[in-house]
Amino acid sequence: MSVLKRVQQWATFARIWHVYDATWQNPFQSAELLKKYLMGIHKPIYHPMNDCGDHVIVINSLDIALPGNEWAKRVYFHHTGYPGGATWTLAWELHRKDPTMILKKAVYNSMDGNLQRRYTMERLHIFPDGNVPPELMGNVSNQIRQIRPMPKRLDHYTKEEVEKFPKIIDYPKDYILR
Amino acid sequence: MxxxxxxxxxxxxxxxxxxxxxxxxxxxxxxxxxxxxxxxxxxxxxxxxxxxxxxxxxxRKQDITELRNARIIAGCEQHGLNFNDLREGLLRCNIMLNRKTLADLAAWEPYSFKALTDIAKQKTKEDGFGSVKDLQAPVGVITRGMSK
CATH class of the missing domain: 4.10.280 (MYOD Basic-Helix-Loop-Helix Domain, subunit B)
Structure with missing residues (x-):
């Protein structure tokens, strides 16, 4: 094998580190996206028995957005194995206990249950905020595009921009704003 | 007897x-x-x-088809094209490659596969179908429709 081919082979099968910002993203749609990177489906060399998955670092998992009233309606089931050991935890309760768990479970459930799934999950690193250990962040060479665009909040605009924004009407002087 | x-x-x-x-x-x-x-x-x-x-x-046939589809889709998405646009674009250029060939090219001949996606992209731009309308057209690709 020539030097060039050896390097090519090495570069083809090297694991890449991706970073994904989960702020205001639907965790269940994000899971379908992250799954592709974790399992290596995004590479043309993909094969179920080819270990070509990448690492994904997810930041800001505290700020995920669940659709509709799922925070109140989605229930996570756990059973300790003992009689009466069943517990049902609402999504908002689980998120308060561990802000990474909803996303982790979403990714785990999006994959088929086989022997490889646990090892694939080892390549997913979720952090509730932006504080990622520098030894992990140093590996990152790609950012995964967010599914939904992040709208800019009104309080993040400067005062001049808000004032310069075109208005339809001015409120009358005696109009009471509630 | x-x-x-x-x-x-x-x-x-x-x-x-x-x-x-x-x-x-x-x-x-x-x-x-x-x-x-x-x-x-x-x-x-x-x-x-x-x-x-x-x-x-x-x-076995289903598994192989699934794997080839996955590989072609992965190859397409690297170049910002979806699978249906690639197929339609190649078909209109009279490039009759089957899934097996496309998957093999995507895995083993990435530059040839990129050339195919460029042709499909150019055709998509010309005929104005699919989702490629707002993408930048590849440079230096001549399809049959352009030479007429």
Whole structure:
């Protein structure tokens, strides 16, 4: 094998580190996206028995957005194995206990249950905020595009921009704003 | 009695119990324990194995198609194209490549595959179908529609 081919082979099968910002993203749609990177489906060399998955670092998992009233309606089931050991935890309760768990479970459930799934999950690193250990962040060479665009909040605009924004009407002087 | 062909000489054709069981045992030869030595156990396992083999012929084709699709889609998405646009674009350029060839090119010949996506992209731009309308057209690709 020539030097060039050896390097090519090495570069083809090297694991890449991706970073994904989960702020205001639907965790269940994000899971379908992250799954592709974790399992290596995004590479043309993909094969179920080819270990070509990448690492994904997810930041800001505290700020995920669940659709509709799922925070109140989605229930996570756990059973300790003992009689009466069943517990049902609402999504908002689980998120308060561990802000990474909803996303982790979403990714785990999006994959088929086989022997490889646990090892694939080892390549997913979720952090509730932006504080990622520098030894992990140093590996990152790609950012995964967010599914939904992040709208800019009104309080993040400067005062001049808000004032310069075109208005339809001015409120009358005696109009009471509630 | 005169046998015209050699096939008629084979004794396994008759209703003889030994030879009838021997047919099954030959299929069960690679199993372990009683499933290769006892006929009543072996026949069940052999029947099941034959059913699996019958189903497997279809499943194998499905698995291969699934894998090829996954590879082509992965190759397309690297170049910002979706699978349907690639197929439609290549079809309109009269490039009749099947999934096997496309998947092999995507995995083993990434530059050739990129050239194919460029052609498909250019055709998509020209004919204005699919989702590629707002993408930048590739440079230096000439399709048949342009030369007319």
């Amino acid at each position: 005169v046998f015209t062909t050699i096939v008629n000489c084979v004794r396994a054709r008759g209703p003889d119990e030994f030879w009838r069981k021997r047919r099954i045992f030959k299929l069960a030869a690679h199993y372990i324990g009683r499933r290769r030595n006892c006929y009543t156990v072996a026949i069940k396992i052999v029947h099941r194995a034959l059913v699996y083999a019958t189903k497997g012929r279809q499943l």
